[in-house]
Amino acid sequence: MPESPAGQPDPPERESRMIDVRGMIKQASTRVRVDQLVKKGTKYLSLLSKEKIDELINQAVKNIVDKYRAVAAGVGDVPTETLQGEAKQEFNELLGQYQATNKAKNELELTKQNLDKELEDLRADLAKQKEIASGKAIEQAEHALVVGFKEFERELDRIVVRVFEKRKMILEQSESPETVAELDQIREKLRKMISDLVGLERHRFALAGGDARDMQIAMMEKRIEKLYEQIQAMENALRTISNSKLYSNQQLQNLLRQLGLVTDDKYFEKKREMLKVVLQQNLDLRKRIKELDGGDSNGAAPQAVDKPAVV
Amino acid sequence: MAPEDLKLAEKNAATSPQTKSKEGVLLVGMDLGCYKTSVAATNGSREHVHSIVGWPKDPIARKMIGKDVVFGNEAYHHRLALETIRPFEKGALKYTDSQDAGVPKERLARYKEAARELVRHAVHLCRPPKGTLVHGVIGAPAKASIVNKQQLIEACKGIFDSVMIVSEPFAVGYGMNMLEDCLVVDIGAGTTDLCRMHGTMPEEDDQITVTIAGDYVDEYATNLIKKAHPTSQFTVNMVRDAKERFSFVHEVNDKGLVTWPDKDGHPTEYDITGQLKEACRQLVPPIVQGLRKLVSTYDAEFQKRMLNNILLAGGGSQLRGLDRLIEEDLKQYGGGRVTRVPEPVYAGANGALKLATDMPDDYWTEVK
Numbered sequence: 001m002p003e004s005p006a007g008q009p010d011p012p013e014r015e016s017r018m019i020d021v022r023g024m025i026k027q028a029s030t031r032v033r034v035d036q037l038v039k040k041g042t043k044y045l046s047l048l049s050k051e052k053i054d055e056l057i058n059q060a061v062k063n064i065v066d067k068y069r070a071v072a073a074g075v076g077d078v079p080t081e082t083l084q085g086e087a088k089q090e091f092n093e094l095l096g097q098y099q100a101t102n103k104a105k106n107e108l109e110l111t112k113q114n115l116d117k118e119l120e121d122l123r124a125d126l127a128k129q130k131e132i133a134s135g136k137a138i139e140q141a142e143h144a145l146v147v148g149f150k151e152f153e154r155e156l157d158r159i160v161v162r163v164f165e166k167r168k169m170i171l172e173q174s175e176s177p178e179t180v181a182e183l184d185q186i187r188e189k190l191r192k193m194i195s196d197l198v199g200l201e202r203h204r205f206a207l208a209g210g211d212a213r214d215m216q217i218a219m220m221e222k223r224i225e226k227l228y229e230q231i232q233a234m235e236n237a238l239r240t241i242s243n244s245k246l247y248s249n250q251q252l253q254n255l256l257r258q259l260g261l262v263t264d265d266k267y268f269e270k271k272r273e274m275l276k277v278v279l280q281q282n283l284d285l286r287k288r289i290k291e292l293d294g295g296d297s298n299g300a301a302p303q304a305v306d307k308p309a310v311v
Numbered sequence: 312m313a314p315e316d317l318k319l320a321e322k323n324a325a326t327s328p329q330t331k332s333k334e335g336v337l338l339v340g341m342d343l344g345c346y347k348t349s350v351a352a353t354n355g356s357r358e359h360v361h362s363i364v365g366w367p368k369d370p371i372a373r374k375m376i377g378k379d380v381v382f383g384n385e386a387y388h389h390r391l392a393l394e395t396i397r398p399f400e401k402g403a404l405k406y407t408d409s410q411d412a413g414v415p416k417e418r419l420a421r422y423k424e425a426a427r428e429l430v431r432h433a434v435h436l437c438r439p440p441k442g443t444l445v446h447g448v449i450g451a452p453a454k455a456s457i458v459n460k461q462q463l464i465e466a467c468k469g470i471f472d473s474v475m476i477v478s479e480p481f482a483v484g485y486g487m488n489m490l491e492d493c494l495v496v497d498i499g500a501g502t503t504d505l506c507r508m509h510g511t512m513p514e515e516d517d518q519i520t521v522t523i524a525g526d527y528v529d530e531y532a533t534n535l536i537k538k539a540h541p542t543s544q545f546t547v548n549m550v551r552d553a554k555e556r557f558s559f560v561h562e563v564n565d566k567g568l569v570t571w572p573d574k575d576g577h578p579t580e581y582d583i584t585g586q587l588k589e590a591c592r593q594l595v596p597p598i599v600q601g602l603r604k605l606v607s608t609y610d611a612e613f614q615k616r617m618l619n620n621i622l623l624a625g626g627g628s629q630l631r632g633l634d635r636l637i638e639e640d641l642k643q644y645g646g647g648r649v650t651r652v653p654e655p656v657y658a659g660a661n662g663a664l665k666l667a668t669d670m671p672d673d674y675w676t677e678v679k
Binding site for chain 2: 267270271273274275277278279281282283285286288289292
């Protein structure tokens, strides 16, 4: 949609402009109301400003002129059709690149939002963990730990007492009072041993829990650091995309590399060109096959009668 | 719209690319070899199969085998009960005129059918999930004609959603990331392809294809062995097996001893070392000649660098001593260095897959 909003004045013309694209667009286009389009069933509109179209066309023409200048052929020597065709192709390519960049920009913005949200969650988690580590919540945790172990100790004690009581009753009926007294001594010793053992285990458990918590916090902090780095790089990329001219993408490449989105390949550009040639060859091949089929309706495959190549 | 039309429309819609594309895309690299076909796909599948297709000769064979069409080793083992075809034997369909490859006119259609079945089977080996778009890059001999490429494209019709044909040695070079000042020699069964890589897409003058390759060696060895051991009984397949086990071209102490039946059917040991060696050495002169041609017509400044960057690929590269023999011959040009690819069987398929994965999405729609 090349029209600018109604009533809004066109921006001042640039001195370097080669073609009056805006004027041409104005002349060649028809104004349509949005509600008319909606009535027709149009749901989405792709917007491309006049400035952008102007810029793309000028860039396309400039590239083609530069190309012929570079080969010292001179634009005057090249047929107009060739120039027009190549400029059109160049324009389409630039337009495609612009659209792709725009799409990438939107995706990056979305990713940034997601990352921000995840970071917020992480921050909250970390704050909680730090609270525990710094002692605000540790008392609660310690309390829960102590209560749990005390319960366990009491239960063990009850079992020991019950066992010894039964034994005592049996001994009282059959053995001497010295034996019963000895049993009482053993019971006291055993209860003390159990109490010591439980205390020791409680201490060990608390220590182990503390270590694990420290490790968790360290890991979280590392994750946050990494996320911060990624966000920083992404913000830089966003800024560069927003301000970039289509042909100066080296900085953008560096940023993408920093984000781990681009692998270093010294043949990257060559491969791109090669793939283009592969596509062109395949398109030519299909074209020639069609021609071949049209010329020889009986099938063009060379045939002969000889010994069969059957295993 | 009539109910029949509606049903048809629904059926078409169910199989249309738009519907299918929702399920995802599987990219496949395929090396349709004269002897072995290898495939590699983006889902991690890497398979190879002997390029042989067989149909049961009669209902009894069909009952015994339990399949309408068999491939690879299975076809090879049951070949007596099957009508077997190696669709690309001696470069048939792929490179040579069918007449040169010995394909009778009336059987050409059957060869094409076999090629199609083989491609279908190779793609099936990659286990594409139902509804997935399958895009493929297929290697063709460097100097394959339009008709040959047409036959390859026809073999892929209906199996791939879109397919591209590339030169086999180029695919190998691309796969190995050797795109500059490098010579790729792909020794297959039907053809030996040489390609000069110089940073741009190889052109007509950068590629050479010769038909002296694995199949030629097998036949040559068969004739030599027949002459040397006239009482022995063997087939070309047995010679190929022996070649794969004992083949070498350089001076080594290994002996090629095989136990084959004599004319009375008694298992007898034969020494075929000399015959195998001589047959395998037939590969060397055309390769060296091709290398010389490609190097001597290259920019003089870069000739040395190219000579130090020769890459041997394909099944034939497994011949022991071939690299050393080529290096010896290159000494008259100031020496050179020959390297073998790490995986000769998959080098072509891996390269084709790499091309397929690097290909922008919209390119596939253009060649549909």
